[in-house]
Amino acid sequence: EAGVAQSPRYKIIEKRQSVAFWCNPISGHATLYWYQQILGQGPKLLIQFQNNGVVDDSQLPKDRFSAERLKGVDSTLKIQPAKLEDSAVYLCASSPRDRTGGANVLTFGAGSRLTVL
Amino acid sequence: AQSVTQLGSHVSVSEGALVLLRCNYSSSVPPYLFWYVQYPNQGLQLLLKYTTGATLVKGINGFEAEFKKSETSFHLTKPSAHMSDAAEYFCAVSSWGAQKLVFGQGTRLTINP
Numbered sequence: 568e569a570g571v572a573q574s575p576r577y578k579i580i581e582k583r584q585s586v587a588f589w590c591n592p593i594s595g596h597a598t599l600y601w602y603q604q605i606l607g608q609g610p611k612l613l614i615q616f617q618n619n620g621v622v623d624d625s626q627l628p629k630d631r632f633s634a635e636r637l638k639g640v641d642s643t644l645k646i647q648p649a650k651l652e653d654s655a656v657y658l659c660a661s662s663p664r665d666r667t668g669g670a671n672v673l674t675f676g677a678g679s680r681l682t683v684l
Numbered sequence: 685a686q687s688v689t690q691l692g693s694h695v696s697v698s699e700g701a702l703v704l705l706r707c708n709y710s711s712s713v714p715p716y717l718f719w720y721v722q723y724p725n726q727g728l729q730l731l732l733k734y735t736t737g738a739t740l741v742k743g744i745n746g747f748e749a750e751f752k753k754s755e756t757s758f759h760l761t762k763p764s765a766h767m768s769d770a771a772e773y774f775c776a777v778s779s780w781g782a783q784k785l786v787f788g789q790g791t792r793l794t795i796n797p
Contacts, residue, residue, distance in 0.1 A: 571727070600784070607693070609774055609787030610728070623784060658727060670716045670735040670778065673785060675727030 571676035579682045585647035588679045592661030602658040688788035696794040703762040707775035717758040718776040
């Protein structure tokens with residue numbers, strides 16, 4: 568099966584500019600996650616979707632970050648305006664509908680590396 | 685709240701030597717535990733997971749991990765390191781109903797020839 572697709576792989580922008588990342592999950596996967604991975608740290612969950620509904624966005628900086636998954640398939644993550652501290656790899660992951668109570672395995676994309684100058 | 689602590693941000697071993705990567709977790713409910721590996725410029729790939737049952741879990745590439753409730757640990761081991769094992773390793777915790785993974789800060793494994 569095809570994996571989780573993400574684009575762009577790399578993006579360099581100036582602070583206060585905007586950027587958008589796109590993710591296409593594995594076909595049929597109901598749950599989609601966006602994680603932020605800052606250099607030297609583990610991934611941190613930004614937002615989780617179940618189909619096109621938000622399950623958890625408690626750690627999403629809503630003043631500058633937004634995400635949508637309009638048709639319950641692909642998703643976009645937007646940052647506007649970007650700050651220096653947003654430099655990170657943005658990982659998208661997907662998993663099947665959770666029938667295991669939390670033991671689902673996440674499949675990750677290769678990530679989108681953002682550098683904010 | 686759940687959390688994970690990985691002891692040692694960088695571990696270096698010789699080729700053929702034992703690999704031991706340490707992970708301790710905090711969870712008020714029975715945990716589900718995972719180890720993921722990340723190669724340069726790639727996404728995370730599942731090595732193994734523990735949910736219930738046998739506490740010694742075998743994964744891909746010869747890795748295994750043992751869930752020790754009394755020590756709140758889930759250390760990752762491999763008897764003999766290969767050069768191809770050089771990567772970043774992440775321990776993660778979830779639980780029934782939690783629906784999300786909480787990751788540790790990662791351990792970078794270097795293999796010396």
